[in-house]
Amino acid sequence: xxKILTITIITxxxxxxxxxxxxxWNGGKxxxxxxxxxxxxxxxxxxxxxVSNEHPIGTADPFDIGKLGGxxxxxxxxxxxxxxxxxxxxxxxxSPWVNPLKPYGLxxxxxxxxxxENKPSMVRYQNKIYIARHGGAPNDIPNxxxxxxxxxxxxxxxxxxNSQGLTFKGEPYKVxxxxxxxxxxxxxxxxxxxxxxxxxxxxxxxLYNDLxxxxxxxxxxFDWKYVKNMKPVIAAPDKNxxxxxxxxxxxxxxxxxxxxxPTEDNSVWSPYPYE
Numbered sequence: 001x002x003k004i005l006t007i008t009i010i011t012x013x014x015x016x017x018x019x020x021x022x023x024x025w026n027g028g029k030x031x032x033x034x035x036x037x038x039x040x041x042x043x044x045x046x047x048x049x050x051v052s053n054e055h056p057i058g059t060a061d062p063f064d065i066g067k068l069g070g071x072x073x074x075x076x077x078x079x080x081x082x083x084x085x086x087x088x089x090x091x092x093x094x095s096p097w098v099n100p101l102k103p104y105g106l107x108x109x110x111x112x113x114x115x116x117e118n119k120p121s122m123v124r125y126q127n128k129i130y131i132a133r134h135g136g137a138p139n140d141i142p143n144x145x146x147x148x149x150x151x152x153x154x155x156x157x158x159x160x161x162n163s164q165g166l167t168f169k170g171e172p173y174k175v176x177x178x179x180x181x182x183x184x185x186x187x188x189x190x191x192x193x194x195x196x197x198x199x200x201x202x203x204x205x206x207l208y209n210d211l212x213x214x215x216x217x218x219x220x221x222f223d224w225k226y227v228k229n230m231k232p233v234i235a236a237p238d239k240n241x242x243x244x245x246x247x248x249x250x251x252x253x254x255x256x257x258x259x260x261x262p263t264e265d266n267s268v269w270s271p272y273p274y275e
Contacts, residue, residue: 058272096138
């Protein structure tokens with residue numbers, strides 16, 4: 001009896017380990033130990049960590065568009081928004097003129113207000129980068145036609161940063177030049193002008209309209225619609241390593257010859273809840 005049992009176990013182990021196959025989890029491939037292998041691939045479907053657990057501390061999700069007092073950043077349909085008007089009457093996300101939210105990111109969104117004065121809005125639409133020309137931008141979908149509310153800057157491919165430090169027209173990068181790098185938009189500032197730093201790795205480029213803090217970007221107050229001197233709100237790890245919202249409390253984070261980072265000085269970057 002003991003001999004028969006031993007033979008049965010060995011046979012079973014051989015059968016189970018005879019083929020190496022894989023299980024798939026969120027598109028990734030996971031190799032199973034031999035004893036757990038099965039003869040056929042198992043498709044277990046898509047898995048995604050709940051978005052609500054990923055939000056920086058201080059972000060509202062869900063939220064009431066008519067009750068935004070004290071809330072600076074909200075999340076809806078995969079997009080983070082900065083609240084620029086906390087008390088807008090008749091607030092709605094169905095019209096750019098009563099939408100109190102300014103989207104983070106680069107992709108063009110309908111029913112969104114876009115600023116056209118003093119540092120006009122830039123957006124990505126159909127793999128091209130456009131800049132707002134006049135007050136009709138909130139109503140118009142970006143296109144390449146002349147005299148439209150949006151002006152074409154260039155396609156993502158021709159605007160991609162290159163190590164030669166030249167635009168697609170063959171001109172050297174100068175202050176104000178716009179480039180794409182790692183799916184983000186950067187604007188050349190007046191630091192390291194004698195070099196051609198890689199965006200996001202050294203001073204010289206400001207990251208455009210991104211929620212997450214970039215340590216080489218010079219952040220400044222800005223105007224949006226009728227609101228003057230708005231303070232940037234970004235997300236960055238706090239002293240405990242938790243992602244948290246920080247608001248710029250000064251006119252800029254460039255102070256005394258250096259860029260101040262969140263957690264270094266709360267009088268420059270105030271962590272949520274803001275002091």
